[in-house]
Amino acid sequence: MKTIKGKLVDIVQRDIYNAILTIEDGKIQNIQKAKEEFSEYLLPGFIDSHVHIESSMLKPSEFARMAARHGTIATVSDPHEIANVCGLEGVYYMIKESEKVPVKIHFTAPSCVPATEFENTGHSLSSKEIEILMKEPKIVALGEMMNYPGVLNDDPEVYAKIKVAFDAGKPVDGHAPELGGERLKKYIRAGISTDHECTRLEEALEKIENGMHILIREGSAAQNFGVLHPLITTYPELCMFCTDDCHPDYLEKGHINTLVSRAIAAGHNLFDVLRVSSYNASKHFRINTGMLQLGDPADS
Ligand SMILES: [Zn+2]
Numbered sequence: 001m002k003t004i005k006g007k008l009v010d011i012v013q014r015d016i017y018n019a020i021l022t023i024e025d026g027k028i029q030n031i032q033k034a035k036e037e038f039s040e041y042l043l044p045g046f047i048d049s050h051v052h053i054e055s056s057m058l059k060p061s062e063f064a065r066m067a068a069r070h071g072t073i074a075t076v077s078d079p080h081e082i083a084n085v086c087g088l089e090g091v092y093y094m095i096k097e098s099e100k101v102p103v104k105i106h107f108t109a110p111s112c113v114p115a116t117e118f119e120n121t122g123h124s125l126s127s128k129e130i131e132i133l134m135k136e137p138k139i140v141a142l143g144e145m146m147n148y149p150g151v152l153n154d155d156p157e158v159y160a161k162i163k164v165a166f167d168a169g170k171p172v173d174g175h176a177p178e179l180g181g182e183r184l185k186k187y188i189r190a191g192i193s194t195d196h197e198c199t200r201l202e203e204a205l206e207k208i209e210n211g212m213h214i215l216i217r218e219g220s221a222a223q224n225f226g227v228l229h230p231l232i233t234t235y236p237e238l239c240m241f242c243t244d245d246c247h248p249d250y251l252e253k254g255h256i257n258t259l260v261s262r263a264i265a266a267g268h269n270l271f272d273v274l275r276v277s278s279y280n281a282s283k284h285f286r287i288n289t290g291m292l293q294l295g296d297p298a299d300s
Pocket residue numbers: 050052078144244
């Protein structure tokens with residue numbers, strides 16, 4: 001058993017207070033308010049809620065080494081790029097390679113390998129293989145359902161993959177750029193609960209109004225933070241941050257911490273920003289994360 005002392009940034013109660021945390025078996029067992037004044041801050045670590053680690057050109061352990069320096073404590077990673085090349089074997093490599101690193105790297109089972117039936121990438125993942133992956137504790141969801149024409153046209157294999165995820169009690173990630181109206185409603189009715197492809201605020205608002213969670217994406221390939229950040233204040237419980245693609249030169253400069261800084265600079269409430277950067281993804285994907293320990297800002 002060990003204890004950590006600090007100013008606890010409590011996102012749920014929206015408060016900051018001096019506290020002593022008791023840690024046992026790698027988990028917080030108790031939080032005790034303290035009368036003493038501490039200088040270090042303790043807050044939940046940041047989560048990248050959707051990233052293809054392969055696009056960083058790094059293996060998961062190296063990605064973790066770089067991301068941890070920026071306060072990232074967990075990711076939800078879709079290994080669909082390696083799955084296109086190596087199939088199940090590639091997915092298991094990513095899981096195994098990420099086991100002994102300080103960042104909790106979680107995965108989604110890639111739903112669209114190959115991305116369309118017109119592609120020949122070398123490997124494919126069927127609903128049978130998704131069923132196998134769903135048994136893995138590190139697989140927390142079905143990965144981005146890029147095949148929205150398949151959802152809209154009642155493709156039985158697409159629905160079989162979604163059913164397998166639901167039977168395992170895991171959510172289904174979306175990918176539906178510019179989908180709106182009745183087509184969007186049908187896509188959501190299939191049980192798809194997130195989208196990270198919004199490039200317009202109105203598009204994101206329509207998806208939120210129909211029940212989706214929006215992943216505000218800012219990475220190497222797509223930058224949507226500037227357009228979507230007003231959602232942090234209007235819908236702080238329904239947004240998360242993600243990079244989607246994160247090249248090594250980008251990751252070297254920063255990660256989710258950069259979005260936290262930009263959101264604070266844009267005038268959003270600290271607790272809303274921290275909720276979007278950590279708590280919401282942890283809750284949606286039912287993942288355990290951990291605390292960041294930051295020095296007294298006056299010292300730095
Ligand atoms: Zn993606």
